[in-house]
Amino acid sequence: MWKRTLGLGALLGGLLTAPLIGLMYLANQLAELPFVPFDFFDWMTRVLPGGLITFGIDTMINLMLFLNINVADSAKTAEQLVAVLQFWVGGVVAGILFFALLGSRRVKATLANGLVLGALFGLPLVLISLVIGQSSAALWLKLPWLAALFLGWGVAFTWAASKLLAPAGAPTTTEPAAATPTSEPAPAGVVKLNRRQFLVRLGAGAATITVLSAGLGATLASAERRRLAAAAPPADLVNGQPVLPNANDPVIPAPGTRPEYTPIADHYKVFLRTEPTLIEEEDWVLPITGLVDNPLMLTLADIRERYTPREQFVTLSCISGRVGTTLISTTKWSGVSVQEVLRDAGLQANARYLFITGGDGFYETVDLDLINQDERIMFCYAWDDKPLPKDHGFPLRIWIPDRFGMKQPKWITGIEVTDTYTPGYWVERNWDEVAQVKATSVIDTVAVNDVYEENGQQMVPVGGIAWAGDRGISRVEVRVDEGPWQEARLRSPLSETTWVIWRYDWPFTPGRHTFEVRCAEADGTPQIEEEQPIRPSGATGIDQFEVRA
Numbered sequence: 001m002w003k004r005t006l007g008l009g010a011l012l013g014g015l016l017t018a019p020l021i022g023l024m025y026l027a028n029q030l031a032e033l034p035f036v037p038f039d040f041f042d043w044m045t046r047v048l049p050g051g052l053i054t055f056g057i058d059t060m061i062n063l064m065l066f067l068n069i070n071v072a073d074s075a076k077t078a079e080q081l082v083a084v085l086q087f088w089v090g091g092v093v094a095g096i097l098f099f100a101l102l103g104s105r106r107v108k109a110t111l112a113n114g115l116v117l118g119a120l121f122g123l124p125l126v127l128i129s130l131v132i133g134q135s136s137a138a139l140w141l142k143l144p145w146l147a148a149l150f151l152g153w154g155v156a157f158t159w160a161a162s163k164l165l166a167p168a169g170a171p172t173t174t175e176p177a178a179a180t181p182t183s184e185p186a187p188a189g190v191v192k193l194n195r196r197q198f199l200v201r202l203g204a205g206a207a208t209i210t211v212l213s214a215g216l217g218a219t220l221a222s223a224e225r226r227r228l229a230a231a232a233p234p235a236d237l238v239n240g241q242p243v244l245p246n247a248n249d250p251v252i253p254a255p256g257t258r259p260e261y262t263p264i265a266d267h268y269k270v271f272l273r274t275e276p277t278l279i280e281e282e283d284w285v286l287p288i289t290g291l292v293d294n295p296l297m298l299t300l301a302d303i304r305e306r307y308t309p310r311e312q313f314v315t316l317s318c319i320s321g322r323v324g325t326t327l328i329s330t331t332k333w334s335g336v337s338v339q340e341v342l343r344d345a346g347l348q349a350n351a352r353y354l355f356i357t358g359g360d361g362f363y364e365t366v367d368l369d370l371i372n373q374d375e376r377i378m379f380c381y382a383w384d385d386k387p388l389p390k391d392h393g394f395p396l397r398i399w400i401p402d403r404f405g406m407k408q409p410k411w412i413t414g415i416e417v418t419d420t421y422t423p424g425y426w427v428e429r430n431w432d433e434v435a436q437v438k439a440t441s442v443i444d445t446v447a448v449n450d451v452y453e454e455n456g457q458q459m460v461p462v463g464g465i466a467w468a469g470d471r472g473i474s475r476v477e478v479r480v481d482e483g484p485w486q487e488a489r490l491r492s493p494l495s496e497t498t499w500v501i502w503r504y505d506w507p508f509t510p511g512r513h514t515f516e517v518r519c520a521e522a523d524g525t526p527q528i529e530e531e532q533p534i535r536p537s538g539a540t541g542i543d544q545f546e547v548r549a
């Protein structure tokens with residue numbers, strides 16, 4: 001009996017929740033209506049303790065590395081998948097509970113009770129979605145839509161359960177009337193179905209709706225991505241001419257080296273929520289308040305026009321990348337010096353920190369000593385000469401050289417000048433307070449297919465990147481099978497704050513080989529070769545690359 005309740009309740013819950021998710025996704029793509037699974041997931045990550053979340057992220061990343069999935073491309077996708085799966089499991093659990101209720105006959109399978117069950121399932125979810133979700137659809141549209149979906153789920157569930165709960169052997173009808181689980185003979189002309197046939201039909205119907213809505217939604221989403229990609233031509237060319245400052249450098253990257261200037265669409269992304277935070281320029285002003293003589297309320301136009309524009313080629317990296325990380329990218333950042341804006345606000349004598357908040361609930365503290373030492377620290381409003389993409393913090397983010405991304409809020413919505421230190425979002429979750437960039441070097445390619453001959457010796461180009469924040473790279477060395485370290489050639493970087501592309505031409509010998517790379521900073525400080533874990537301060541160790549040739 002219990003087994004049956006468990007099985008059938010789970011089955012019904014699962015079957016009916018899949019099309020619910022599909023329809024929400026389609027409406028989300030069509031009219032920006034809420035996609036409740038993401039909203040619920042975001043809410044959950046806020047209420048659950050940080051340690052548990054960190055554990056969850058670690059587990060997911062480990063699994064992806066184990067399955068050889070590119071973390072930079074797929075971490076967010078994986079998280080979204082988890083969010084959808086979690087929602088679906090919620091539907092399965094609700095199915096079991098409700099099936100048990102209906103089976104116990106304490107709740108009759110009436111239309112009214114169907115609505116009640118739908119409300120029980122949906123109400124908390126809809127509330128969460130309305131409060132923390134960022135759907136831009138009007139309330140008069142999203143409220144009836146979500147109500148219809150969840151109430152519809154409840155009614156369909158109750159109806160289907162009543163069919164399945166009909167005494168064994170009794171025929172079930174396909175008539176969706178306010179069904180009561182009785183064994184009344186079916187009216188003439190109605191198709192009689194046994195339980196198995198009924199489930200097959202229900203499953204087919206649910207699968208059809210799910211596949212159609214999810215497929216259509218996905219088609220719309222990929223059309224939008226293509227439209228965006230087409231609107232953005234390759235960034236390092238203008239009218240077919242290279243615009244990068246080192247275009248004439250004689251060191252040509254080994255084939256297979258990552259692009260020196262990351263196409264914006266490929267720039268790695270890290271953010272707290274399941275989806276990027278959407279801020280409309282019209283709705284946005286930046287308040288700079290607290291210990292200042294002249295509190296400011298700046299629009300984006302104010303920031304662009306009142307202060308001196310600056311640009312900088314910047315490599316940004318996430319502290320949670322492993323050795324050989326893909327959570328690192330390079331583009332051109334434009335903005336204004338934070339020093340200049342703060343002069344305008346007039347810092348008071350006891351001002352010590354900026355407490356910066358982001359539109360997604362992220363926050364971080366920046367020491368004013370650091371800002372006073374470095375005029376490059378920037379309020380950034382453009383990447384690659386275009387307004388910041390929504391994924392990357394539109395309308396404003398801060399750039400702090402030589403710090404990992406976790407210290408640099410995007411989607412900035414408020415700045416308070418204070419005399420007290422508040423640990424930032426990730427610092428509170430036990431990550432490094434300073435988060436200074438660790439020197440790192442990575443092998444991207446051993447281009448065995450691009451072998452060429454020099455003085456009768458076959459040569460294979462080997463290449464990759466090295467980076468040490470704003471501290472520069474003076475030397476990159478490669479060794480093969482633990483042989484002697486050989487110096488690589490360095491391409492001049494796009495700026496003193498970007499990675500360096502290196503190249504080493506290896507005298508080919510057939511067989512299986514292990515390549516290793518290490519670098520030294522401009523002042524000669526070698527990169528840390530000892531393996532250290534990612535947390536709390538960023539991974540260190542030697543990147544290895546295996547080839548069989």
Ligand SMILES: Nc1nc2c(c(=O)[nH]1)N[C@H]1C(S)=C(S)[C@@H](COP(=O)(O)O)O[C@H]1N2
Nearest residue numbers: 268269270271272318358362405406409410
């Ligand atoms: N508001 C906000 N800012 C944020 C984050 C965030 O989640 N929210 N993540 C930080 C982290 S951990 C990194 S690595 C960088 C990533 O920036 P990107 O996604 O533009 O590459 O943003 C930082 N700034």
Ligand SMILES: [Mo]
Nearest residue numbers: 318319405406
């Ligand atoms: Mo990060």
